[in-house]
Amino acid sequence: MIKGVIEGSxxxxxxxxxxxxxxxxxxxxxxxxxxxxSDIVRRAAIATFEAEMNVIIHAVAGVMHYYVSSERIRVVIxxxxxxxxxxxxxxxxxxxxxxDWVREMGWGAGMGLPNIKKNSDVFRLESAVGEGTTLExxxxxxxxxxxxxx
Amino acid sequence: xxxxQIIEILEARVVxxxxxxxxxxxxxxxxxxxxxxxxxxxxxxxxxxxxxxxSQVVRTAEISEIKAVVFVLDKTPEREAVxxxxxxxxxxxxxxxxxxxxxxRLYSEGLRSxxxxxx
Amino acid sequence: MKLSEIADRLGIKIKxxxxxxxxxxxxxxxxxxxxxxxxxAKEGDIWITxxxxxxxxxxxxxxxxxxxxxxxxxxxxxxxxKKAEDEHIAIASSPLxxxxxxxxxxxxxxx
Numbered sequence: 001m002i003k004g005v006i007e008g009s010x011x012x013x014x015x016x017x018x019x020x021x022x023x024x025x026x027x028x029x030x031x032x033x034x035x036x037x038s039d040i041v042r043r044a045a046i047a048t049f050e051a052e053m054n055v056i057i058h059a060v061a062g063v064m065h066y067y068v069s070s071e072r073i074r075v076v077i078x079x080x081x082x083x084x085x086x087x088x089x090x091x092x093x094x095x096x097x098x099x100d101w102v103r104e105m106g107w108g109a110g111m112g113l114p115n116i117k118k119n120s121d122v123f124r125l126e127s128a129v130g131e132g133t134t135l136e137x138x139x140x141x142x143x144x145x146x147x148x149x150x
Numbered sequence: 151x152x153x154x155q156i157i158e159i160l161e162a163r164v165v166x167x168x169x170x171x172x173x174x175x176x177x178x179x180x181x182x183x184x185x186x187x188x189x190x191x192x193x194x195x196x197x198x199x200x201x202x203x204x205s206q207v208v209r210t211a212e213i214s215e216i217k218a219v220v221f222v223l224d225k226t227p228e229r230e231a232v233x234x235x236x237x238x239x240x241x242x243x244x245x246x247x248x249x250x251x252x253x254x255r256l257y258s259e260g261l262r263s264x265x266x267x268x269x
Numbered sequence: 270m271k272l273s274e275i276a277d278r279l280g281i282k283i284k285x286x287x288x289x290x291x292x293x294x295x296x297x298x299x300x301x302x303x304x305x306x307x308x309x310a311k312e313g314d315i316w317i318t319x320x321x322x323x324x325x326x327x328x329x330x331x332x333x334x335x336x337x338x339x340x341x342x343x344x345x346x347x348x349x350x351k352k353a354e355d356e357h358i359a360i361a362s363s364p365l366x367x368x369x370x371x372x373x374x375x376x377x378x379x380x
Contacts, residue, residue, distance in 0.1 A: 018230055021209035025238075028213065045213045046188045053184075053206075094321060094346065104304050106202045106210075109320075111185035118189070180368040182301035183319055186341070199368070201305050223309065248309075249299040250317075250371055257372020265341070265366055 002034055002070040002146065012055040012062040014081065017105065020056050023064050024049035027075070034068060035147040043119040044073050044139050050112040051135055055079045057102055059132065070146060073139040083129040091117070091125075151175055151261060153218055153241060156197070159255050160220060162243040165227060166235050173217060173241060177264035180253050184210045192216060196264035199252055205230040212238045216264075222249045270294055270378060272336050272359055275315065278377055279370065281338070281361045285350065288359040294335045297378065299371050303328050310334060317370050321345045326352040326360075336360065340367045 008030070010023035028045040032038075048064065055062035059081025067074040084090045091113050098108025117123045122138035153170040156162070164170065176195040181187055182202050187210050197218045200207055208231045211219050218241040221227055227235075227242055235242045245252055273290040276283050283290060295313030300306050301320050310316060312333045318325065321343050329337050336359035339345055345353070345360055353360045363370045 018205060020206050021213065025209065025212060042213075042215060049209070049213045050185065050188060094343075100303075100324075104302055105204060106182050106184045106200075106206065106302075109183045109185050111183075111189050115185055115189050178368045179366070180299060180371060181319060182305070186319055190341075201300055201302060250297045250375060253299060253368050253371035254375025257368065258376060261368075263366035263368045 001148075002068060004069070006030070006034065006068045007066060009063055009065045012052055012059075012064060012077075012079075014056060014058075014060045014062070014079075016056055020053060021049055023052050027064075027066055030066075031068065031073065036068075036073070036141065037145045037147065040073070040139055040141065040145050044075070047116045047119040047137050047139075048075055048077075050115045051075070051077045051137070053107055054112050054133075054135075055081070057098055057107060058082060062132075070141060072141055075137050077135045078132065079134075080132045083131055083133055084125070084127040085129050087125055087127060151259065153243075155259075156218075156220075156256070157243060159259060160243065160245040160247055160252055162220065162245040165232055165242040165244055167241045167243070168239055170241060175217060175261070178253070178256055178261050179216070179264040180249055187214050187216070190265035193264045199249055201225060201249065203227045203231060205234050207231060208234045208238065208240055208242070211240050217241070218243065220245055220252065222247060222252055272315070275374065275377065276361055279338075279361075279363060279365075279373060281363050283336070283359050283361045284345070285353045285358065285360050287354055288336070288357045290359065292335050292359070294378070297371065297374050298334075299367060306332065315374070317367055317374070319343060319367060321349055323348040323352045325349065326356055326358050329358045330356045334358075338363050338370055340365060340370050 031041045059079035062079030094110040096110035102108040120137035124136040127133040153173040177193045180199040224246040298310035298314040299317045
């Protein structure tokens with residue numbers, strides 16, 4: 001059982017590839033600790049990891065907030081960065097504005113946003129060019145997705 | 151197939167290898183694109199073969215629940231990658247073989263892709 | 270083994286027109302990193318990758334590779350196809366993963 005809303009936040013620094021994934025990894029272990037089924041945890045972890053990488057690759061800095069209740073997992077990522085001029089284009093698989101050196105690190109293949117959308121039940125993306133981007137994702141939880149935490 | 155058998159087939163050295171005789175591997179991904187690993191639903195007991203050596207490789211393995219990582223062409227993983235692997239208990243191997251030879255040998259031994267349908 | 274025979278036996282089609290399908294494939298290199306291919310692939314190798322962007326053609330041309338197989342059913346971008354036709358680089362697309370495409374080719378080339 002999850003009582004009330006469990007929440008927390010992480011700071012993400014643009015360009016910090018060394019610490020990339022720490023926030024998502026923490027979210028993953030928190031969700032696992034709450035007894036949420038492994039399939040949902042995995043989807044949430046993938047979505048948050050891609051979102052975290054987007055901040056690291058494209059923004060100066062960002063914050064990831066998570067809120068977990070017995071009904072849903074909600075994650076909001078705000079960043080200060082260049083923003084996305086054309087969201088529809090950014091959502092296309094394979095479209096990427098990442099520089100070559102990022103591609104050579106294994107990222108920037110234009111799969112991030114489609115991956116996030118694929119792994120979430122609700123996906124909202126808002127962006128202001130020159131200011132930043134806000135991404136909100138929700139994964140709905142059903143009764144059978146919740147187990148007694150160990 | 152156990153990780154011990156894979157170490158023999160790939161003539162690999164072990165950078166970090168807890169329980170190699172008990173770790174079972176059934177499928178393989180050969181990729182350098184992390185989002186592709188995150189995109190395709192990875193089968194259970196999967197292993198990654200890659201040429202990238204940074205810590206995000208290990209992080210991606212953790213997130214997609216990949217059980218072990220093999221680095222090809224004798225590329226040693228970065229210090230942060232090894233540290234993270236220890237924390238997350240993900241075995242790391244290094245082989246001098248190319249990815250082609252490594253994939254070929256493991257495919258010939260019956261391992262299959264960690265993504266997509268059986269063929 | 271000739272490029273056309275490899276395509277036949279893998280059951281895949283070479284998508285580019287005007288390329289030398291009789292070219293001998295001497296070996297194979299698997300990678301998704303252009304710098305890695307630049308450093309380590311050998312002349313005459315066929316290159317297996319997931320990458321689809323136009324730079325792969327430039328790399329294949331510079332290294333004089335025998336062709337490119339794009340895996341996991343990914344389709345090359347239009348610019349990639351156009352560039353490949355200009356430079357006579359063969360591009361084929363495989364529905365299989367990189368691991369399986371590489372595995373099958375390894376058996377075929379009798380490595």
